[in-house]
Amino acid sequence: xxxxxxxxxxxxxxxxxxxxxxxxxxxxxxxxxxxxxxxxxxxxxxxxxxxxxxxxxxxxxxxxxxxxxxxxxxxxxxxxxxxxxxxxxxxxxxxx
Numbered sequence: 001x002x003x004x005x006x007x008x009x010x011x012x013x014x015x016x017x018x019x020x021x022x023x024x025x026x027x028x029x030x031x032x033x034x035x036x037x038x039x040x041x042x043x044x045x046x047x048x049x050x051x052x053x054x055x056x057x058x059x060x061x062x063x064x065x066x067x068x069x070x071x072x073x074x075x076x077x078x079x080x081x082x083x084x085x086x087x088x089x090x091x092x093x094x095x096x
Contacts, residue, residue: 012067015056015091019048042085046096 021041029041043046063070071075073093076082086093 004095009064010060010066011062011064013057013062014062014067014071015060017049017052019052021048036085038085038090038092039096078095 026038026041030036030038032041068074068075073084073086073095074082076095083096084093085096
């Protein structure tokens with residue numbers, strides 16, 4: 001008799017970086033983009049963080065689970081990955 005044993009285990013990695021956003025640059029962005037906000041600003045300037053966060057993510061350890069319930073704001077259960085930002089100074093945050 002043959003018995004097939006199967007398992008599916010989900011692992012994730014987590015990384016975060018802090019960047020400095022120049023107040024003058026951000027204010028200029030808002031002046032030139034009437035409907036702009038911090039989400040748009042960060043999305044259009046992903047060069048400020050993508051390389052550093054990719055490096056940190058590569059160095060981080062795998063953790064069991066999807067990570068959805070381990071981190072505040074990470075709630076896209078259907079998604080394979082998720083990007084967020086938080087800005088305490090402006091009291092805002094959200095998905096990128």
